[in-house]
Amino acid sequence: MKRSDIRDPDYIQKVVDCQHACPAHTNVPEYIRLIAAERYSDAYMLNWHSNVFPGVLGRTCDRPCEPACRRGRVEEKPVAICRLKRVAADNKGDIGQRMPEIPKKKNGKRIALIGAGPASLAVARDLMPLGYDIELYERERRGGGFMRVQIPSFRLPAEVLDEEVDQILNMGVKTHFGTEITSLAALLEEGFDAIFIGTGAPRGNWLDVAGAEAVADNVHVGIDWLSSVHFGHTEKVGKRVVVIGGGNTAMDCCRTARRLGGEEVTITVRSGFEEMKASEWEKEDAMAEGIPFLNYHQPLEYLSENGKLVGMKFQKVRAEYDDNGRRKLIATDEVPVTVACDDVLVAIGQSNAFPWIERDIGIDFDDRDMPIVDELTHQSSLPNVFFGGDAAFGPKNIITAVAHGHAAAISIDLHCSSQDIRERPVKGVNLISQKMGLHDWSYSNAYDGLQRRIVPQVELKAALSSMSLEVEKGFDAEQAYEEARRCLNCDVQTVFTEKLCIECDACVDICPTDCITFIEDAPEELLRQSLMAPSTNLAQDLFVSSEVKTGRVMVKDEDVCLHCGLCAERCPTSAWDMQKSILKLPQAGGICRT
Amino acid sequence: MSYIKPKVTHPAIAKNELGFTRRDYEGSISTLCAGCGHDSISAALIQACYELDLPPHRIAKISGIGCSSKTPTYFLGASHGFNSVHGRMPSVVTGANIANKDLVYIGVSGDGDTASIGFGQFSHIVRRRLNMLYMVENNGVYGLTKGQFSATADFGSASKGGVPNPFDQIDLIQMALQLGATYVARGFSGDKKQLVPLIKGALSHPGFAMIDCISPCVTFNNHEGSTRSYEYVREHDVPVVTADYVPYAKTIRVDYEPGTGTQVKMHDGSVLNLHKLDEDYDPYDRKKAINYLLDCQEQGKIATGMLYVNPDVTDFHDIMKTVDEPLSSLNYDRLNPGVEALESINASFR
Ligand SMILES: Cc1cc2nc3c(=O)[nH]c(=O)nc-3n(C[C@H](O)[C@H](O)[C@H](O)COP(=O)(O)OP(=O)(O)OC[C@H]3O[C@@H](n4cnc5c(N)ncnc54)[C@H](O)[C@@H]3O)c2cc1C
Ligand SMILES: Cc1ncc(C[n+]2csc(CCOP(=O)(O)OP(=O)(O)O)c2C)c(N)n1
Numbered sequence A: 001m002k003r004s005d006i007r008d009p010d011y012i013q014k015v016v017d018c019q020h021a022c023p024a025h026t027n028v029p030e031y032i033r034l035i036a037a038e039r040y041s042d043a044y045m046l047n048w049h050s051n052v053f054p055g056v057l058g059r060t061c062d063r064p065c066e067p068a069c070r071r072g073r074v075e076e077k078p079v080a081i082c083r084l085k086r087v088a089a090d091n092k093g094d095i096g097q098r099m100p101e102i103p104k105k106k107n108g109k110r111i112a113l114i115g116a117g118p119a120s121l122a123v124a125r126d127l128m129p130l131g132y133d134i135e136l137y138e139r140e141r142r143g144g145g146f147m148r149v150q151i152p153s154f155r156l157p158a159e160v161l162d163e164e165v166d167q168i169l170n171m172g173v174k175t176h177f178g179t180e181i182t183s184l185a186a187l188l189e190e191g192f193d194a195i196f197i198g199t200g201a202p203r204g205n206w207l208d209v210a211g212a213e214a215v216a217d218n219v220h221v222g223i224d225w226l227s228s229v230h231f232g233h234t235e236k237v238g239k240r241v242v243v244i245g246g247g248n249t250a251m252d253c254c255r256t257a258r259r260l261g262g263e264e265v266t267i268t269v270r271s272g273f274e275e276m277k278a279s280e281w282e283k284e285d286a287m288a289e290g291i292p293f294l295n296y297h298q299p300l301e302y303l304s305e306n307g308k309l310v311g312m313k314f315q316k317v318r319a320e321y322d323d324n325g326r327r328k329l330i331a332t333d334e335v336p337v338t339v340a341c342d343d344v345l346v347a348i349g350q351s352n353a354f355p356w357i358e359r360d361i362g363i364d365f366d367d368r369d370m371p372i373v374d375e376l377t378h379q380s381s382l383p384n385v386f387f388g389g390d391a392a393f394g395p396k397n398i399i400t401a402v403a404h405g406h407a408a409a410i411s412i413d414l415h416c417s418s419q420d421i422r423e424r425p426v427k428g429v430n431l432i433s434q435k436m437g438l439h440d441w442s443y444s445n446a447y448d449g450l451q452r453r454i455v456p457q458v459e460l461k462a463a464l465s466s467m468s469l470e471v472e473k474g475f476d477a478e479q480a481y482e483e484a485r486r487c488l489n490c491d492v493q494t495v496f497t498e499k500l501c502i503e504c505d506a507c508v509d510i511c512p513t514d515c516i517t518f519i520e521d522a523p524e525e526l527l528r529q530s531l532m533a534p535s536t537n538l539a540q541d542l543f544v545s546s547e548v549k550t551g552r553v554m555v556k557d558e559d560v561c562l563h564c565g566l567c568a569e570r571c572p573t574s575a576w577d578m579q580k581s582i583l584k585l586p587q588a589g590g591i592c593r594t
Numbered sequence B: 001m002s003y004i005k006p007k008v009t010h011p012a013i014a015k016n017e018l019g020f021t022r023r024d025y026e027g028s029i030s031t032l033c034a035g036c037g038h039d040s041i042s043a044a045l046i047q048a049c050y051e052l053d054l055p056p057h058r059i060a061k062i063s064g065i066g067c068s069s070k071t072p073t074y075f076l077g078a079s080h081g082f083n084s085v086h087g088r089m090p091s092v093v094t095g096a097n098i099a100n101k102d103l104v105y106i107g108v109s110g111d112g113d114t115a116s117i118g119f120g121q122f123s124h125i126v127r128r129r130l131n132m133l134y135m136v137e138n139n140g141v142y143g144l145t146k147g148q149f150s151a152t153a154d155f156g157s158a159s160k161g162g163v164p165n166p167f168d169q170i171d172l173i174q175m176a177l178q179l180g181a182t183y184v185a186r187g188f189s190g191d192k193k194q195l196v197p198l199i200k201g202a203l204s205h206p207g208f209a210m211i212d213c214i215s216p217c218v219t220f221n222n223h224e225g226s227t228r229s230y231e232y233v234r235e236h237d238v239p240v241v242t243a244d245y246v247p248y249a250k251t252i253r254v255d256y257e258p259g260t261g262t263q264v265k266m267h268d269g270s271v272l273n274l275h276k277l278d279e280d281y282d283p284y285d286r287k288k289a290i291n292y293l294l295d296c297q298e299q300g301k302i303a304t305g306m307l308y309v310n311p312d313v314t315d316f317h318d319i320m321k322t323v324d325e326p327l328s329s330l331n332y333d334r335l336n337p338g339v340e341a342l343e344s345i346n347a348s349f350r
């Protein structure tokens, strides 16, 4: 099979599972080590560089990194990557001095950003240090987008958000708050060099079943209701509340309802509990607040008496799968179930809406009425108009919005300097040996068998009595240190030098997880079946050396390598070395311009 | 520096009939030099015991002194162990085996431990046909005392300092054959494919089994001019007969198809499939084997593999006509039949 090139960034990035899974490619293992060393400000800045909102994300991120984390393949639970990030944010010192310098002399290019959500803010953060003039238009009076008006403050305190939004605005972004853009054509007239649209997916879906008209006062679209709670327009909810939907919005709705007087708050979903869209931890948090989940409940009808909502009727369904694995929900023979309630919150998804974009100005829309946006460059069919965040491809999450922001900033920067925006800056990688002495490494290589630490929370009673009391208290320094030690340092690579190998088998014998095999070369499929341990995770590469002296090749299955360095410690000739890989990932103005 | 090998394993690691993984047969982390051949032999022993489904508490590992003799600490952590004195492993095994013949005995020794100080002990344990695996981890030097030539070092081979060995070597394989060992094999620590089946056969052999395993000392005997270095052994290794061990359970299954080679039926029903790489070689003929080995030696070849096997064996307990049960399980009354019994025995000599 083809020889692996461990100096290839595309190879390396797959080994660092968490960083690879993070849409913004945050250097997770490095910041975890910094946290273990109590270098919180350094850890914060490393995060900030990639994901722009470490304090926010350390509390709210969807954490695609955690299901990817290697630790979760070796034992049950991944490293608590997300909550470690919060530790860096909570304990950092003054980082004012570390903010990038903003050139006094501007580069003469003007950019408009529409919407002040994470996507637009990330674009601003990347482009301000390059001397761009940035005008930010936002309908609301403050920046932050959904992070501010949707995510309840018991999950994300306003101060945390303010700090990280202000870090960007204070770079000299010209803000136009309270300004809704109602015509893109008009904005285009103003002669901006580029326009970035980060207006989110602002429209909540409505559940149109029988009886809706009669009870409109007590049926609310989840996201509208949450923002109305945020703005103080809604301060109370009925004692009995039904929340319809299984996503994270539903979780925020029900937990908010619990705090506004809802005593019997119930979640109902059409699917099974397992298939619910909400993250595992959001479900757990909702359940911990005494919220029951009724699954396989398909809404049938709003029930009213004398024009007042009294309940919701459901048909129970079961899931059936066709040959293609597609799910179908089939009604059971059971009689419909009625759940009595005073209010219904509908949280069954959001949609995009662009009524303010004229359809004759050169921006193409598809048949679902979504703008056609290039996934790599974020450019629309109008070359100087870019989309990112939920506005680009539908509702996702904050970290994806940030990643879009980075990508769009690169495009805008290339576009404004008349370069081909498809010629993306290249990735790079540095490898640095971690060898300190004969058997000493500059990273803590010992495997710590500790189980995942649990984030402490405030007392339930106190939590439910306040909209703004943050439920999670975050790890203290000790817990953070313990959790940090669970990280396997997947960025410390096992680098193999064929010509030094004497084939003594020491590495094979010592490897705790049977990663290494010396074997006759064969096609990948065959090799995977003939290794020391079954190699079934095709998402993980095989590291294949060129021939060693006996004509065999060394094959290392990256899948469950602990990066423990034992192979290198037991190697008499240093054919194995542990080398830290530092991925150089392009950002606007960074490698992009060099 | 790591002082422990983490207990964590590959999530899909296989288990044997007893429900143990290979890792359950390990000992503590090795303190030998990185790359020492002895560590690979330990790994091969672990693999063999795991594959044979041996219950660890039914194994006793006994050794002398030397780097090789230290290794029992690094495998079979849940088995009995006795790290004895230099060259005295055979007497300790003899005592243990007399007391409890039901354990599986693994004697671990070095070339110094066996061919120098323990040479006398070695010859007598072969003669006495102890049911055991006698493993010599042969590196041609006294590793533990910093690399002096041992008695198995080849004449003329160079020490690390460049001085040629002025003495003739002792070939322990030839010695064992001469003294009547019934299972004699030579392995190489760098070739587990060959070594593991040899160990499995040896552990199933109901008499004295000896494996002379070439095991490079990376620190004192892996240089140019050495005849025990990884490179030299790989170049001069001539596998003569490869063995393939088939456990009893598999032989009675229909899917078992004996290969092209010859089969040795072991006493426990398992089968050793021998495949001759040299047609002239006959692993059942002791005299021919000795001659063949002498020829190889003259030509500077290192013959490895299953060199001689005789499945019809008598062991020490057969010769001594001991009782069926292990002595250790007999109660006091049976071990000490009393004054009257002694009198009657004495009377029989009068
Ligand atoms: C209830 C809820 C909870 C969520 N919780 C999480 C979470 O815990 N973690 C997570 O990662 N994600 C979460 N999300 C998703 C996340 O908030 C969004 O994916 C993310 O904020 C999208 O960012 P964005 O920059 O694309 O747009 P948004 O954050 O939606 O910002 C868009 C901004 O544009 C403004 N705007 C819109 N149109 C105009 C216009 N015409 N003129 C001027 N301004 C305009 C809006 O006022 C808004 O401020 C949640 C979403 C909801 C609804
Ligand atoms: C009675 C006695 N004499 C001498 C020694 C010193 N000594 C320790 S180990 C050793 C030689 C070991 O050589 P070998 O058996 O080949 O083992 P290796 O270290 O090479 O594996 C000697 C001579 C001793 N420990 N005890």
Ligand code: SF4
Pocket: A016, A017, A018, A019, A028, A029, A068, A069, A070, A071, A078, A079, A081, A486, A487, A488, A489, A490, A491
């Ligand atoms: S163990 Fe650490 S480096 Fe590896 S994937 Fe998990 S968090 Fe990332």
Ligand code: SF4
Pocket: A494, A510, A511, A512, A513, A514, A515, A516, A556, A560, A561, A562, A563, A564, A565, A566, A567, A568
């Ligand atoms: S670092 Fe080496 S010894 Fe440790 S798990 Fe990875 S391959 Fe195995």
Ligand code: SF4
Pocket: B032, B033, B035, B036, B037, B038, B067, B068, B139, B143, B144, B216, B217, B218, B219, B220
């Ligand atoms: S001195 Fe030689 S025999 Fe002893 S541990 Fe080191 S390499 Fe092995």
Ligand SMILES: [Mg+2]
Pocket: B066, B068, B110, B111, B112, B137, B138, B139, B140, B141, B142, B143, B150
């Ligand atoms: Mg020796």
